[in-house]
Amino acid sequence: MTAYFITCHQSPAFVRDQFRFLYHRDHVYLYHVDAKAPEALHDTVRRLAEAFPNVEVLPTRHYAWASYSQVATTLDAIAWALKSAPAWSHFVALSEQHCPLHDPNTLAAALQPGVSYVGMTPFSAMDAGGQVDIAHRFSMDYRELPGVGSFGIAALARDPDFLSRLHHGSNWYVLSRVACAYLRDTVPSLSDMARFRRCVHADEDMLQTLLAHTDGRAGTIACRETTFVAWPHVIGNDSMIFRERDFFAAREDGWLFIRKRPALLPERVAVALEASAAMTETDLTGAVGACPEAVPTTPDTDGIAFARRIARAVVRRGRGVRADLLNLRYGRHDPLVSLTFQTDRVPDDVEIRVVSQNLSDFRVLLLSMAPPAIDFSTRHVHGRLAPLLRVRSDDFLCRREILVQEDPTHGFWTLPSDGSISGLVRRIERYIGVAETFGGPSEPLAASGAFSMALRETKARWRSAHWMLRRLLRRTTA
CATH class of the missing domain: 3.90.550 (Spore Coat Polysaccharide Biosynthesis Protein SpsA; Chain A)
Structure with a gap:
């Protein structure tokens, strides 16, 4: 047998x-x-x-x-x-x-x-x-x-x-x-x-x-x-x-x-x-029973809703931040959540990326947008270690990830039981801040203590209120 x-x-x-x-x-x-x-x-x-x-x-x-x-x-x-x-x-x-x-x-x-x-x-x-x-x-x-x-x-x-x-x-x-x-x-x-x-x-x-x-x-x-x-x-x-x-x-x-x-x-x-x-x-x-007929791939509603929730929170809190929902644009299910963020200060050859398949475990990363190539040698991009990725997805195949070694969580984040995404939003903001230092003088990242986190949260809320007030004024004067 x-x-x-x-x-x-x-x-x-x-x-x-x-x-x-x-x-x-x-x-x-x-x-x-x-x-x-x-x-x-x-x-x-x-x-x-x-x-x-x-x-x-x-x-x-x-x-x-x-x-x-x-x-x-x-x-x-x-x-x-x-x-x-x-x-x-x-x-x-x-x-x-x-x-x-x-x-x-x-x-x-x-x-x-x-x-x-x-x-x-x-x-x-x-x-x-x-x-x-x-x-x-x-x-x-x-x-x-x-x-x-x-x-x-x-x-x-x-x-x-x-x-x-x-x-x-x-x-x-x-x-x-x-x-x-x-x-x-x-x-x-x-x-x-x-x-x-x-x-x-x-x-x-x-x-x-x-x-x-x-x-x-x-x-x-x-x-x-x-x-x-x-x-x-x-x-x-x-x-x-x-x-x-x-x-x-x-x-x-x-x-x-x-x-x-x-x-x-x-x-x-x-x-x-x-x-x-x-x-x-x-x-x-x-x-x-009969073999099921092939069903055209359609965007996953849960994944899209979660991605939009993350994108709205980051864009609203970070003035000048743009979000792109790749899984919505291309109708992909693998990964289920695929988001990119960009600002005017982030170099064109770098993307801030957020991915998840199970809507519980997430990864924030800096993705090098250099042409894909199978090259196992150790490389540095913008002065940082950038290993070759081993992920079978069109977005990641043979690309390199720029490591953010100062992040003690290494970009991984798990959804808490209360469903709050504030921790993920802060991590995305952190990675945006790192990417914005590329091409210019390096700036030390803020400390990760409770007081520093609260201070950054307060500043983020102020940026959000300022951004919303500007939008409201533009509408009233239009």
Whole structure:
């Protein structure tokens, strides 16, 4: 028996197809649906679990690319499978964008008892560019903003001893049951746990490193990847969508799975997959209902209302401050709140940005607007450390964040129980003040004591009253 762990975030159609291609009554299918995924996807997976007794759904959480939430979700799935699922031999990690290259029986037969299949390259064996990438992942103390990604808060000294133990590989692996039990029992006592929690892309380094140093306690670990990925250097573009010839070449070369799948499968690929599918689309529709139709993306009303509330408060209190609600302008849901602020004194190459996905946890940051580029070197922008961001969003991909090291909260803020946003507004004002010093003489930030905070609050209220009075006078004289 095989336990399939499948992470989903976007497409009900992909999930339904994959389920038909992979399904066998003797296997277990464990799903996790990202909290920010469309409701149609949540409903699709719920219906599968209701109709098929060997399908389970993990409690949803906000799942962020490059962040520790990916590892935490996998560990949750391993713990559930070991405790609640019938005796299975292998745990297979997939996403909704995977397609099997063989039928379920052939896939199960390809997995040897007690053997795990994990790509594991020692840090010392990587080329210079790879080593720079991996070292960069551990060069900052990262903190995760739920549903958005991880942001560095402080630079960390390079640790050669730790890097010498590190192994890197794909996060698409096959683990034996004994390896899963080893991970369940070992991770809580791992001395490097805090370090992995504070890095990015732990999903490609943490379990791989643990399994590389088991001394046989996790069974046999075969250094082999089982998922063929359509990397840009393979297909000649950045889409990472596999082509028809990639599918059949990967099958001939002994791979078990392939990703990422195109929206419309090539005809020969579709024929091959349907030939071994456990059921037709018609059969699945009879069991769980029809695939929901795609719904055009519309702005989220709660996110927009919250963003407007923040924008009004900051603009009203800060004379000359302009706000732009990017999630309203572009109709985005990822992140749910995306706000920028600008003043005449802030350089054009810097944005004050506020983001949130769950409307509870927020991040204020200074975003460098220099052209995006994959460059892991340490850089400074306006005299401040500006690390490369590892956040998968159009706004942040391959951009740099300018660190405000004087801020003890590092730009993170959580909505209090009373719903007041005054603390967030003060933090935004603080970051605007820092950005306004760029290009001119540096000015020390105000102290963060209670008296200083109250004084700044009083001044802010005076600016607000002054601004409102000027508007009222202009209206009466117009």
